[in-house]
Amino acid sequence: MSRALHSWGCYPYAPQTGHVCHWQSDVAAHAGNIVRLRGSTLPYGNGRSYGDSCLAFTSQVLHMRGLDRFIQADWVNGLVCVEAGITLAEIFAITLPRGWFLPVTPGTQFVTCGGAIANDVHGKNHHRRGTFGAHVLRFGLMRHGVETVICSRDEHPDLFAATIGGLGLTGVIVWAEIRLIPVRSSQIERTVMRFGELAEFFALSAERDAHHEYSVAWIDCLAKGRRRGRGVFIVGDHAQEGELTAAVPSRWYMPATPPFSMVNELSLRVFNEGYWRAHPARRTRDRIGMQPFFYPLDRILHWNRIYGRRGFQQYQCVIPEGAAKDALGELLRVIADSGQGSFLSVLKRCGEIVSPGLLSFPLPGVSLALDFPHNARLELELFPRLDAIVRAGGGRLYPAKDAHMSGKDFRCSYPRWEQLEALRDPALMSRFWKRVTAV
Numbered sequence: 001m002s003r004a005l006h007s008w009g010c011y012p013y014a015p016q017t018g019h020v021c022h023w024q025s026d027v028a029a030h031a032g033n034i035v036r037l038r039g040s041t042l043p044y045g046n047g048r049s050y051g052d053s054c055l056a057f058t059s060q061v062l063h064m065r066g067l068d069r070f071i072q073a074d075w076v077n078g079l080v081c082v083e084a085g086i087t088l089a090e091i092f093a094i095t096l097p098r099g100w101f102l103p104v105t106p107g108t109q110f111v112t113c114g115g116a117i118a119n120d121v122h123g124k125n126h127h128r129r130g131t132f133g134a135h136v137l138r139f140g141l142m143r144h145g146v147e148t149v150i151c152s153r154d155e156h157p158d159l160f161a162a163t164i165g166g167l168g169l170t171g172v173i174v175w176a177e178i179r180l181i182p183v184r185s186s187q188i189e190r191t192v193m194r195f196g197e198l199a200e201f202f203a204l205s206a207e208r209d210a211h212h213e214y215s216v217a218w219i220d221c222l223a224k225g226r227r228r229g230r231g232v233f234i235v236g237d238h239a240q241e242g243e244l245t246a247a248v249p250s251r252w253y254m255p256a257t258p259p260f261s262m263v264n265e266l267s268l269r270v271f272n273e274g275y276w277r278a279h280p281a282r283r284t285r286d287r288i289g290m291q292p293f294f295y296p297l298d299r300i301l302h303w304n305r306i307y308g309r310r311g312f313q314q315y316q317c318v319i320p321e322g323a324a325k326d327a328l329g330e331l332l333r334v335i336a337d338s339g340q341g342s343f344l345s346v347l348k349r350c351g352e353i354v355s356p357g358l359l360s361f362p363l364p365g366v367s368l369a370l371d372f373p374h375n376a377r378l379e380l381e382l383f384p385r386l387d388a389i390v391r392a393g394g395g396r397l398y399p400a401k402d403a404h405m406s407g408k409d410f411r412c413s414y415p416r417w418e419q420l421e422a423l424r425d426p427a428l429m430s431r432f433w434k435r436v437t438a439v
């Protein structure tokens with residue numbers, strides 16, 4: 001067994017007992033024992049989901065991190081077959097020196113391959129490459145009491161679609177085959193532009209996204225009046241030449257969880273104002289390492305501890321294209337008026353590429369993500385107001401980040417949830433699924 005495991009936001013607080021799997025045979029053995037004694041379990045990758053989607057209903061999880069090996073690699077065509085508990089950082093430590101990179105990466109390199117498939121994660125290039133699941137060719141899926149099933153677009157296509165974005169409920173992914181992209185350098189050519197209001201973000205995104213592999217914007221969520229929606233727009237592309245090295249692990253870490261949150265209205269105002277001013281008004285171009293470009297937050301290990309023992313919640317929504325401008329303006333107005341907000345509020349445009357996954361989160365439109373220190377008022381006052389705006393705009397929330405969405409909102413915004421339920425492995429159940437499917 002491993003030490004008690006949590007979700008990234010540590011809210012809800014529900015410590016999990018991890019049954020460590022080092023070999024594929026451990027998965028079936030541990031699952032068999034847990035199911036016999038408790039009734040159900042859930043695979044757990046590296047706990048980078050914020051809310052309760054990685055927490056087992058019984059608090060007994062299959063801890064997959066020990067399954068972290070390469071099974072096969074084709075360095076000519078850029079295909080790798082890896083065990084599901086390997087992290088993205090461990091994958092590109094091997095592939096990058098050979099000139100291959102992952103086609104899609106989220107904002108942290110510490111997620112496992114299984115977790116990336118189960119949440120069908122997206123990155124700064126959704127407008128060009130879609131989600132992680134779009135680049136998965138095949139995987140081995142272990143369902144309770146059955147031989148491992150190989151799933152692809154041709155073999156068991158129903159289970160393939162249900163498992164991508166399937167929140168770990170259709171079976172345990174034990175290995176996966178992924179297609180990589182060729183790169184000539186691990187460095188990124190970056191262009192940074194400040195913008196003064198939300199309308200400028202939309203103009204920049206419309207003008208620039210098509211020309212760049214990566215595009216993202218940071219936004220000052222506390223700015224009001226004419227400054228509302230001001231931010232920093234960042235685009236990037238892999239450099240055409242240069243070193244091909246994976247990042248050096250961070251030496252900085254938050255050593256312990258303080259009893260109270262270090263994030264409050266004052267520290268947020270100072271940070272947001274300082275971050276805005278730190279970027280020059282004129283457009284700048286530079287070349288930067290992949291680590292600070294893709295994973296700025298990974299520089300400080302265990303940074304989630306700054307939120308104290310009560311933890312924090314992320315609010316990530318996506319609003320379809322037509323409604324995005326008005327709905328995002330309204331969301332930012334309500335957040336700024338509440339005085340509650342986030343260090344890093346991120347805007348990303350999601351593109352048209354349709355995921356093979358049944359319950360994939362992105363829609364063509366714009367996604368907004370913010371972190372809030374947990375407090376009782378969030379769920380009583382702020383989140384219901386934000387949810388109403390998202391609902392009216394035809395948007396939805398991201399299960400990987402969620403700890404509060406109502407069952408009704410989930411079932412309306414993910415209408416294919418019943419198809420997943422029909423294919424769910426009865427031995428697997430999360431706190432999230434129990435919460436949002438209870439009628």
Ligand SMILES: Cc1cc2nc3c(=O)[nH]c(=O)nc-3n(C[C@H](O)[C@H](O)[C@H](O)COP(=O)(O)OP(=O)(O)OC[C@H]3O[C@@H](n4cnc5c(N)ncnc54)[C@H](O)[C@@H]3O)c2cc1C
Nearest residue numbers: 045046047048049106107112114115118121122167168173
């Ligand atoms: C700093 C930070 C930035 C992030 N940025 C982004 C982003 O830009 N885009 C984005 O999409 N997400 C982002 N995320 C969320 C994160 O990418 C996802 O939550 C990811 O799925 C977590 O992977 P994990 O390995 O930690 O899995 P966990 O969080 O442990 O589990 C996630 C889900 O995967 C299931 N699962 C895990 N392993 C397996 C397996 N072997 N077989 C079947 N199911 C399995 C679990 O049951 C659970 O439902 C971010 C998270 C953090 C902390």
